[in-house]
Ligand SMILES: Nc1ncnc2c1ncn2[C@@H]1O[C@H](COP(=O)(O)OP(=O)(O)OP(=O)(O)O)[C@@H](O)[C@H]1O
């Protein structure tokens with residue numbers, strides 16, 4: 001029998017809104033027992049530091065290069081993860097030695113798949129030392145070494161969750177609307193096809209923050225009061241990203257923010273909500289077939305304007321749209337759970353990525369192991 005391990009996944013995604021912490025018991029294969037979840041938000045000061053880290057990383061050509069300032073931010077990020085793990089263990093009455101492994105994503109500060117370069121800050125060895133728990137980290141690098149895009153990696157986990165739909169004869173597509181959006185299609189025969197689908201919340205967050213100081217559009221309410229400015233929407237949706245080569249993973253900075261004065265607050269938010277929804281539909285045109293069901297996860301599912309537009313368009317094309325919760329999952333926890341699942345797969349040397357997910361030449365494992 002395959003070993004069942006207890007893993008905690010740690011995700012600090014492209015939205016840079018905080019650390020998601022989720023526990024999962026799994027054999028890294030078909031057995032998945034989802035445990036509790038905790039979101040630990042970053043305060044404005046540290047988000048500012050992460051934005052600074054993106055600037056500091058821009059000139060990097062060596063993925064291990066760190067200026068003293070970037071290294072300081074990396075250590076602070078790592079310490080915040082250790083504190084988040086401690087808070088999680090305390091909240092749910094767990095001892096550190098009940099956890100076999102931490103799956104540590106770190107923070108992507110630069111992603112240039114065309115140059116074979118992806119940089120995540122976060123010191124796995126230091127996290128193992130501070131928590132006393134083994135850490136699997138740096139899970140994107142090996143995929144890139146083998147010709148993959150280095151992202152997305154969650155699809156292996158989506159595929160494991162999709163078993164019940166496969167058995168019911170339904171092709172399913174997970175839609176993650178995070179800072180960037182991505183799709184994972186799982187056919188009734190288990191065939192998997194995944195790729196980044198376009199800008200998700202990042203453009204919306206940047207616009208709302210610039211105009212109001214709030215970090216996002218709660219519930220999509222600001223967008224709900226605006227109108228789509230067609231010319232601005234076209235500027236995004238005409239991007240060469242949407243033409244043909246679907247398997248090009250995105251960096252947070254690949255789509256330029258809307259500029260001050262280009263629209264009213266409401267119209268800008270509405271236009272960018274439209275861009276987020278339309279980008280998913282456009283990219284979904286490259287799926288092997290139209291899915292029976294879309295399962296929407298990530299923070300963007302809480303933007304009612306994005307969700308309403310995406311649902312209307314997908315339903316018009318004959319697919320049914322469910323939130324992760326309606327499908328029996330947790331849309332906030334899914335990426336963190338995935339990082340726990342991938343850590344366990346890494347320990348067993350199982351593939352994390354596949355030709356159909358990142359374009360890697362053959363299925364490959366990945367990740368580095370740090371022991372306390
Ligand atoms: N209540 C809400 N209403 C509207 N939008 C929300 C709400 N809560 C979260 N969001 C949006 O979701 C974003 C966070 O989503 P999520 O945590 O899935 O992204 P991420 O994991 O950082 O990104 P990625 O998946 O690209 O790595 C926030 O920045 C915000 O834009």
Ligand SMILES: CC(=O)N[C@H]1[C@@H]2OC[C@@H](O2)[C@@H](O)[C@@H]1O[C@H](C)C(=O)O
Nearest residue numbers: 014108111151152153154178180182
């Ligand atoms: C390089 C990088 O961090 N990419 C992220 C980003 O955020 C969403 C999308 O772009 C996805 O490709 C990926 O994250 C998820 C967790 C993934 O690898 O599946």
